[in-house]
Amino acid sequence: FALATKSGDWLPRLQLMTSNSDKCKDGSFPVNHYALVDGSNYIDLGETVDVLVVNWLPKAIEMGDDIITVYEPSDPEFQRIQVKSDESDSGCMYGPEFLVYEPKTKTFATMLFGSKTMRNEAPSMKAKMGKAATLYAKSITTKGKKPYTYFSAAIKDCTSVFDCPTVEDANEQLEKFSNP
Numbered sequence: 001f002a003l004a005t006k007s008g009d010w011l012p013r014l015q016l017m018t019s020n021s022d023k024c025k026d027g028s029f030p031v032n033h034y035a036l037v038d039g040s041n042y043i044d045l046g047e048t049v050d051v052l053v054v055n056w057l058p059k060a061i062e063m064g065d066d067i068i069t070v071y072e073p074s075d076p077e078f079q080r081i082q083v084k085s086d087e088s089d090s091g092c093m094y095g096p097e098f099l100v101y102e103p104k105t106k107t108f109a110t111m112l113f114g115s116k117t118m119r120n121e122a123p124s125m126k127a128k129m130g131k132a133a134t135l136y137a138k139s140i141t142t143k144g145k146k147p148y149t150y151f152s153a154a155i156k157d158c159t160s161v162f163d164c165p166t167v168e169d170a171n172e173q174l175e176k177f178s179n180p
Contacts, residue, residue, distance in 0.1 A: 011177065012038035014049070014100060014111040016137055016153040032137040032151050036102060036109055043105065048136045050160045051100035051111075053128040055174055059112060060085075060094035071180055085114075095119045096126065099177040101170070103162035108173040117152040124155040132158035 015035050023029035029042055036043040060081035062068040070078040078094070085092040093114030101108050113122040117140065125133065138154035141147055164170075 011099070011173070012036050012107060012109045014045075014051070014102065014109040014135075016135070016151070017042075018137075018151050020150075034135060034153075036105055036107060045102065045104065048134055049102060049104075050132060050134050050158050050162060051102055052132050052162075052164055053125060053130065054099040054101060054108070054170065055177060056096045056098045056126060056129070057178065057180075058094070059097040059114070061092070061112070061114070063091040069180070096122045098125055099174065101165050101173075103164075106165070108165070108169075108177075110177065111153075113153075115152075121152065121154060128155060132160070132162070134158040134160070 013036075015037055017024050017029050017031065017033055017035050019025070019031050021029065023035075023042060024031045029035060030044060033047055034045040034049040036045055057071055058073050058078075060070045060073075060078040062081050062084070068077065068081065070081060072078055081092045082094045084090045085094055093112065095113040095115070095118060097110050097112045097114075099108060100111055111125075113119055113125065133155050134157065136154055136156065137151045139149055140152055141149045165173075
């Protein structure tokens, strides 16, 4: 059904839905669950999700009237977005984007590690290249005069056994991902 209703040729994204998400705020999606997001369709994958980590590439994105996406860190536009990402509510993010395979839905998806917290977690994800990983929500408490707690994605070893995609499917999605 998903293939028959797909409105574009892009890969869906994998996202941890935290209490800051509009869908969690309005009660339409559970807090600290992972979502497979394809357009306006959000599939609840649960509190943890197993993935096969296939590849990664650098990405900078600015969300506004137009969406600007740059994949080359030496590009001045990438660097502009990188600097602007430090501004509050700028709509800018940058970091490694991973291509993953989610076995429950048999879907390839992207996952951007675009926030400061996620960029700190990215080496753990990169260490799982070609291997399975389990994603979960980790509680983080800031230090300082006004500490606060929030949740972010985290990676641990996967102990589940699952079927991997065919080599043909993996190569097709890898080609699409590597040549945006």
